Amino acid sequence: xxxxxxxxxxxxxxxxxxxxxxxxxxxxxxxxxxxxxxxxxxxxxxxxxxxxxxxxxxxxxxxxxxxxxxxxxxxxxxxxxxxxxxxxxxxxxxxxxxxxxxxxxxxxxxxxxxxxxxxxxxxxxxxxxxxxxxxxxxxxxxxxxxxxxxxxxxxxxxxxxx
Amino acid sequence: xxxxxxxxxxxxxxxxxxxxxxxxxxxxxxxxxxxxxxxxxxxxxxxxxxxxxxxxxxxxxxxxxxxxxxxxxxxxxxxxxxxxxxxxxxxxxxxxxxxxxxxxxxxxxxxxxxxxxxxxxxxxxxxxxxxxxxxxxxxxxxxxxxxxxxxxxxxxxxxxxxxxxxxxxxxxxxxxxxxxxxxxxxxxxxxxxxxxxxxxxxxxxxxxxxxxxxxxxxxxxxxxxxxxxxxxxxxxxxxxxxxxxxxxxxxxxxxxxxxxxxxxxxxxxxxxxxxxxxxxxxxxxxxxxxxx
Numbered sequence: 001x002x003x004x005x006x007x008x009x010x011x012x013x014x015x016x017x018x019x020x021x022x023x024x025x026x027x028x029x030x031x032x033x034x035x036x037x038x039x040x041x042x043x044x045x046x047x048x049x050x051x052x053x054x055x056x057x058x059x060x061x062x063x064x065x066x067x068x069x070x071x072x073x074x075x076x077x078x079x080x081x082x083x084x085x086x087x088x089x090x091x092x093x094x095x096x097x098x099x100x101x102x103x104x105x106x107x108x109x110x111x112x113x114x115x116x117x118x119x120x121x122x123x124x125x126x127x128x129x130x131x132x133x134x135x136x137x138x139x140x141x142x143x144x145x146x147x148x149x150x151x152x153x154x155x156x157x158x159x160x161x162x
Numbered sequence: 163x164x165x166x167x168x169x170x171x172x173x174x175x176x177x178x179x180x181x182x183x184x185x186x187x188x189x190x191x192x193x194x195x196x197x198x199x200x201x202x203x204x205x206x207x208x209x210x211x212x213x214x215x216x217x218x219x220x221x222x223x224x225x226x227x228x229x230x231x232x233x234x235x236x237x238x239x240x241x242x243x244x245x246x247x248x249x250x251x252x253x254x255x256x257x258x259x260x261x262x263x264x265x266x267x268x269x270x271x272x273x274x275x276x277x278x279x280x281x282x283x284x285x286x287x288x289x290x291x292x293x294x295x296x297x298x299x300x301x302x303x304x305x306x307x308x309x310x311x312x313x314x315x316x317x318x319x320x321x322x323x324x325x326x327x328x329x330x331x332x333x334x335x336x337x338x339x340x341x342x343x344x345x346x347x348x349x350x351x352x353x354x355x356x357x358x359x360x361x362x363x364x365x366x367x368x369x370x371x372x373x374x375x376x377x378x379x380x381x382x383x384x385x386x387x388x389x390x391x392x393x394x395x396x397x398x399x400x401x402x403x404x405x406x407x408x409x410x411x412x413x414x415x416x417x418x419x420x421x422x423x424x425x426x427x428x429x430x431x432x433x434x435x436x437x438x439x440x441x442x443x444x445x446x447x448x449x450x451x452x453x454x
Binding site: 003005021022023025028044045046047049052055058059060061063064065066068069113116131132134135 | 163164165166167168169170172193196197198200201203204205213215217241264265266267268270271354355
């Protein structure tokens with residue numbers, strides 16, 4: 001009953017064209033069709049935030065979007081946060097330096113949410129950071145190092161501008 | 163967890179969407195923000211034959227105002243409503259409620275119409291809409307009708323919307339200029355952004371320090387968000403800034419029908435409803451007095 005639908009998506013600036021069945025989520029499209037496995041499948045029902053991506057400029061959960069809905073849109077995944085040569089970007093480096101990862105499963109979503117925050121607020125308060133990652137669940141760290149990492153990244157990004 | 167197969171239609175206009183719904187024989191479902199529907203598809207709690215995507219329907223986006231009301235089109239994102247100056251100044255109760263709705267990743271996609279269409283008994287947007295005496299505008303291929311929230315909310319996840327009808331807008335009465343109006347929204351939930359265990363939305367008008375009109379809606383404590391007319395009537399003529407009289411608060415327990423689940427017992431919900439109602443009403447009264 002379900003025909004495939006041709007879609008055209010810009011992922012981290014690269015144009016990707018493929019055919020998808022309607023029931024494929026954007027999350028599965030990114031992982032299995034586009035090969036962008038940095039985006040993690042966590043709860044797959046919109047609760048944990050591990051699958052967060054930037055969709056047309058805004059952070060969203062890729063498990064709660066259909067791939068067909070991304071037709072003609074731009075998506076930025078966690079892979080888009082690294083430098084052009086593939087080395088970790090400022091935010092990723094801050095996560096490493098602040099020991100923000102334990103198992104690391106939630107981190108792609110955390111990075112994407114933190115990136116969205118820093119893009120609109122260069123000097124976020126503690127409350128701003130808590131609000132920004134409020135939709136991302138981490139079961140290891142207790143969030144303290146993650147918050148510190150985002151503060152560290154904010155400081156480094158501001159210094160880089162001066 | 164993958165959805166069962168379905169067909170997909172991208173509607174470009176309201177007419178196109180309603181004609182897909184008419185052809186769907188009740189087996190079609192409308193996709194707005196997808197923050198509830200796509201998880202329901204993934205968990206196979208929903209197994210429609212056809213998913214009608216309305217994200218391409220320009221006429222379903224935006225916030226309009228008239229002299230008496232604010233009209234929020236169905237596909238307006240929750241983040242847009244949260245940041246809207248019109249909503250903040252003319253339907254401040256909804257503005258306050260929006261702070262409790264999900265997280266910013268979900269508000270970026272989630273819609274006002276989607277929340278009202280789904281009508282979870284613990285969701286904040288239908289609760290605020292009920293407190294405001296809002297109306298839901300529904301349309302099918304034959305025409306449109308407007309239904310008062312009180313009649314629209316039928317049961318848990320059940321509404322007066324017929325299977326062939328599309329929810330196109332929510333009409334929210336604006337506060338009346340020159341009348342002292344105060345609002346308050348309080349909620350207890352397990353984590354910020356979760357559905358409410360109990361939530362209370364209150365809008366009161368005052369003449370000096372005296373309450374002249376009261377609307378208080380309760381969420382999470384019945385099959386739908388509910389109002390308790392006896393309770394509201396008891397607030398009129400009172401000052402309320404030092405708390406709601408016990409005689410009024412005593413009317414709440416009989417006006418709600420909470421259930422017990424893994425989140426809270428029915429008795430706990432009754433007590434929280436009473437506490438939050440007292441808090442919301444007296445906060446509104448204090449705000450009205452201080453001109454806030």
